[in-house]
Amino acid sequence: MSSIVIFGAGGRAGRAVTAEARGRGHQVIAVVREPAKYGDLVAEGVSVMQGDVTDAERISSIVRGHKAVIHAVTPFNGPEQGFADLDPEFFVKAADALLHSLAETGVPRLLVVGLFANLKDADGRPVMDDPSVFPAEIRPFAAAHTAGLDRLKAQDAVVDWLMLTPPARLEWDGLRTGRYRLGGETAPPASAHLSYADLAVAMIDEIETPQHHRTRVSVFT
Template sequence: MTSIAIFGAGGRAGRALTAEARTRGHQVTAVVRDPNRHAGIEAVGVTVVRGNVTDTEHIPAIVRGHDAVVHAVSPFSGPDQGFADLDPHFFVKAADALLDGMAGAGVPRLLVVGLFATLTTTDGRMVMDDPSMFPAQIRPFAAAHAAGLDRLKSRRTSVDWLTLTPPALLRADGPRTGHYRIGGETAAPASAYLSYADLAVAMIDEIEEPRHHRTRVSVFN
C-alpha cells in the first residue's frame, strides 16, 4: 500500500486520482484550500487536509511520510474567469514549493498534471503559439504552465518528478478503460482524447511502477 498526497483533490483531475488510488488500496491525503467546500471527497482511506500548493512553509508537514505527491491544482477555470487574478508565476511557485518541501521531508516522487498547449507541433512550435490549435486569448494561462515546466526541468533536486500531459480533449464524463498511450514532446493528433479516469490510471501506474523520470510526456487514448 502506498500513501499519496494529492494537491487539488477537489478538482476534476484530483477527484479522479483520489478515486483511482482508493480503488487500488492506496491511502490518500486529499489536499484542498477549503475542506468545507469538498466534504464529498472524504471516504475510507482518504484524509482531507487544508493546504496550498504554493505554501512553502506548510508543505513539508503535509507531505512528510508519503510515498508520492500529485500536483493537480489549476488556478484557471476557463476563459470566463479572465486573467485579472491569474498569477503568471503560479506554477513556478508551486514547483519550487513542492520540490523544496518534498526534498526536505524525504518524499521521492512527484507527479504533475500538464497542459497540452505546452507540447510542440510537428513544425517544432509550441501548441500555445499556434492560434489554429490554441485560443490566443487564453495564452497567459498556457505561458504560466510552460514556466512551471521550465522550472521543474531547471531545478537540481533529489525529487524524481514527472509531468503527464493529456490532450486537449479531456473528458470529464468519459469511462475508465484502463488503456492509454504515452508519447513524447509532440502533441498527439487533434482526434486524440482521454478521460479523466484514464489520466488517473496513467498517473497511479507511474506511482506504482515508475517508468519515466525527470521529464514530461504526453498521455492520450
C-alpha cells in the same frame, strides 16, 4: 498499500486520481484550500486537509512520510473566468515549493498534471504559439503553466518528478478503460482524447511502477 498526497483533490483531475488511488488500496491525503467546501471528498481511506501548493512550509508538514505527491491544482477554470486574478508565477511558485519540500522531507516522487498547450506541433513549436489551434485569450494561462514546466526541468534536486500531459480533448464523463498511450514532447494527433479516469490510471501506474523520470510526456488514447 501506500499513502499518496493529492494537491487539488477537489478538482476534476484530483477527484479522478483520488478515486483511482483508493480503488487500488492506497491511502489518500486530499489537500484543498478550503476543506469546508469539499466534505464530499471524505471517505474511507481519504483524509481531507487544508493546504496551499505554493506554501513550502505547509507542504512539508503534510507530505512527510508519504510515498508520492500529485500536483493537480489549477488557478484557472476557463476563459469566462478572465485573467484579472491570474498570478503568472503561480506554477513556478508551486514547482519551487514542491521541489523544496519533497527534497527536505525525503518524499521521492512528484507527479504533475500538464497542459497540452506547451506540447510541440509537427514543426517543433509550442501548440500555444499557433492561434489557429490554440485560443489566444487563454495564452496567459498557458504561458504560466509553461513557466512551471521550465522550472521543473531546470531543477537539480533529488526529487524524481514527472509531468503527464493529456490532449486537448480531456473528457470528464469518459469511461475508465485502463488503456492509454504515452508520447514525448510532440502533441498527439487531433483525434486523440483521454478521460480523466484514464489520466488517473496513468498517474497511479507511474507511482506504483515508475517508468519515466524527470521529464514530461504526453498521455492519450
